Amino acid sequence: MKLFGNRKLPLLGCEVVHSLPGRVRIRCPALQYFAEQKTEIQERLENGEEIMSARVSTITSNVLVCFNEQTATRESILEATESVIGSFSMIAYKAERKEKMQTTVNERRLQEEPISEMLTRVTVTTLSLLISFLSGSKPKSGIFLKRFVTMPALTSLSLAIPIFKSGLKSLRTSHRPNADTLSSAAIMASLLAGRDISALTIIWLADIAELLTAYTMERTRKAISDILSIGEQFVWRINDDGLEEKVALEYLRQGDRIMVHTGEKISVDGVVESGEAAVDQASMTGEFLPATKKNADKVFAGTVVKSGRLVIRAEKVGDQTAVARIIHMVEEATYRKADIQGTADRFSANFxxxxxxxxxxxxAVTKSVTRALNMLIIDYSCGVRLSTATALSAAIGNSARNGILIKGGNFIEMLDKADTLILDKTGTLTEGKAQVISIVSLDGRMTEQKIIELAAASEESSTHPMAVAIMDKAKRSGWRVPRHTDTKVHVARGVETKVGGKTIRVGNLKFMEENGIAAQSAHESMTRLVRRGENVVYVARDQVLVGILGIQDMLRENMKKALNRLRYSGIDDIILLTGDVEQHAEIVASRMAMDRYMAEVLPDDKAETVLRLQSKGVTVVMVGDGVNDAPALAYADVGIAMGGTRTDVAIEASDITITTDDPLMIPATIRLAKNAMNIVRQNFAISISVNTVGLLLSSLGVLPVFWGAVLHNATTVAVVLNSGRLLFFDLEKGK
Structure with missing residues (x-):
């Protein structure tokens, strides 16, 4: 199943709405966003060989084209028009996405209150509660109207107006109660019983929940909006004369050729026509080493040329690129994840x-107003709501103190049900940083220090991850970099330099063979390093191979222990999902005793794997850190962004963010979630059983109103105290 495949922006579809001999009117919805480009579009159309004149209207989104019937047809004119307007696809893409997000925000604000007003409500309610508690406010009795003129009661009534309206609207339109209907009933029952502080407490908890939800949604929308403006703003397009010209990315179209130099980001999906370069595509595939790209190789937007340069023919631009699809997938998954009806609401809806x-x-049976009033005083809503609100709030607060950001209580509930875990490799299982692991001398006179020093001399000015690893080894070991001259970089092969009059070459096997350096003596050592999952770098002096280095992206410390704890926590299936090559994936999965692995997968494939697993009825947790993980993180039941190398896109797509690099925090988070849900279930049992006993005793006339109120409030206090235990839950010890 392809999630989006070659998805095109629907706005760009043009169609003929009217035609006469030599004249055709074409409607293209995207024109509504091109008011500033209207003149340029018209000029481009008229510059075409087949078109005699063109008139563009961005108001009606129409183009009137006059053409020569002897040289053109209606179909060819439509194709030419689509081609010109399609070259502005990035403008339409950004405008359409921003308009959609703004519409969604406006709809929410019409139905709910803006965040600033929510914050004001929470502040007012908090102050009112504090004043009431400090003044020793007690349950009101006596004259009925006096119960509604106390400060807590008046505050409750004023703040509950939006809740009352929403609850009544639900009953009127859908003929069924919603959360606000339940809140309204609980508030009015509390006020009628003279329990104004209980009413105020219900409003306070509801407002806090809405505020947190609105804040999280606003942050996600802002992050998506910011992503749309990230990337290269200009590209070097090669014109018909073969010269480079700087043009805005918005004007790039399919079939254009662009030049990308060292350090620049590739802005299109396309095919290399000429040149050779080392391309860092970790953001797309997860590979920690740059990939060599040359003639006929495919490249992706969002990747970076680390060395060399490429001439690329654009196949997909604007919204059609892989990175744009990733952003769209994250956005769609965010919309798809509707707010779940909380456990407390489900109980309240019944009771x-x-x-x-x-x-x-x-x-009706007893004719006793007192007994009937007790039926309303001893209600389930307050205790049941607090059962979840206090437990989940305590769990979220505890996790935040330990560097774990959980974006909502529903994700705690999903973690409790989780049985399948997917992990990315680079930056998640591994540190995402290359290190020199092995140094093999092939010359008895060459020490490990000397081999590293010669290699460092060649790599000192390079930014290649292998070079950084070699320089880091020399620095940590306190070894000096010898003086060197005439350094030359051979893209995707290696580097050579002069040290003491001798030529030092550092690179891959192909680099050695091209320079006539025999490598047979290193075959056995090379095979051993490769089997351990290390990348081999050859070091030669003049025409003699003197040593080889094994460089590897190291597995995180405690990762295997973390996976063992995850199994103990109820995770039955642990899967490695990576864009890295099969050989490296197999070695890592074997070392970590993982159930299975999938290698060389792209972002679309990762998201597809998540959806396929979910279709089998399992609850999927995805752990990742990069842009390439964002779609899978968004579609998973729970997405966890982990570690100091995580990207902003991964953070915003995820449901939980772990700010440290400690993998033990993953099982710790799951244990916290399971403990929180156990406490929620305990709270339900306490609240429902005690209140049920109270209702039975009250109906028999055994329990007076006063003691009914005491019982009800005692249950609430018990629930809060039980939930408070989560504040002291030790994530490391799991208890």
Missing amino acids: IPLNFVLAGIVL
Whole structure:
């Protein structure tokens, strides 16, 4: 299943709406975004050989084209028009996405309150509660109207107006209660019973939940909006004369040729026509080493040329590129994840109507207002709501203190159900940083120090990850870099320099063979290093191979222990999913005793794997750190962005962010979630059983109103205290 395949922006589809001999009117919805480019579009159309004149209207999104019937057809004119307007696809893409996000934000603000107003409500409610508690406010009795003129009661009524409206609207339009209907019932029941502080508490908890939800959604939308403006703004397009010209990325179109130099980001998906370069495509594939790209190789937007230069023919531009599809997938997954109905709401939905039914039955049978009132005072809503709100808030607070950001209580619930874990390799299982692991001398007179010093002399000015690893080894060991001259870089092969009059070459096997350097003496050592998953670098002096280096992206410390703890926590299936090559993936999966692995997968494939697993009924947790992981993180039941090397896109796509590089935090987070959900279930049992006993005793006339209120509030206090234990949960010890 291809998630998006060659998806094109629907806005760019043009169609003929009217035609006469030599004249055709074409509608193209994307024109609404091209008011500033109107003149340029018209000029480009008229510069075409087949078109005699063109008139563009961005108001009606129409183009009127006059053409010579002897040389052109209606179909060819439509194709030419689509080609010209399609060259502005990036402008349409950004405008359409921003308009969609703004519309969604505006719709939310029409239905809900802006975040600033929510924050004001929470502040007012908090202050009112504090004043009420400090003043020793007690349950009100006596004259009925006096119960509604206390400060907490008046505050509750004023702040509950939006809740009342929403609850009544749900009953009127859908004929079923929603969360606000339940809140309204609980608030009014509390006020009627004279328990104004209980009413205020319900509003306070509801406002906090809405504020956190709105804040998280706003952050996600902002992150997506920011992503749309990230990347190269200009490219070097090669014109018909073979010269480079600097043009805005928005004007690039399919079939154009561009030049990308060292250090520049590739802005299109395309095919290399000429040149050779080392391309860092970790953001797309997860490979920690740059890949060699030459004639006929495919390249992706968002990757970076580390050395060399390429002439690329654009196959996909604007919204059609892989990186644009990744952003779109993250955005769609964010919209797809509708807010789940909380466990507390489900319980309240069943028990709130029961309270009213019981009150009516008791009043009809016993004719006792006191007994009926007890049916409303001892209600389930407050305790049940606090059962989840306090437990999940405590768990989120505890995790935040330990460097774990959980974006919502629903993800704690999903972690409790998780049975399948997918891990990215580079930057997640591994440190994402190359290190020299092995130094093999092939010359008895050459020490490890000397081999590293010669290699460092060649690589000192290079930014290649292999070179950085060699320089880091020399620096950490306190070894000096010898003086050198005439350094030459051979793209995708190696580097050579002069040290003491001798030529030092450092690079791959192909580089050695091209320079006539025999490597047979290193075959056995090379094979051993490769089997261990190390990348081999050859070091030669003049025409003699003097040593080889084994360089590897190291597995994170404690990773295997973390995976063992995950199995103990109920994770049955642990999968490695990486864009790296098969050989490296197999070695890592074997060392970590993982259940299975998938290698050489692109971002689309990672997301597809998540969806395929979910279709089998499993609950998937995805752990990653890069742009290439973002779609899978977004589509997983729980996405976890981990480590100091994680990208902003991964953070915003994920549901949980672990700010440290310690893999033990993954099983610790799951243990915290399971403990939190156990406490939620305990709270439900306490609240429901005690309140049920209270209702039974009240209906029999055994329990007075005062003690009914005491029982109800004691249950609430018990729930809060039980939830408070999560604040002291030790993530390291798991208890």
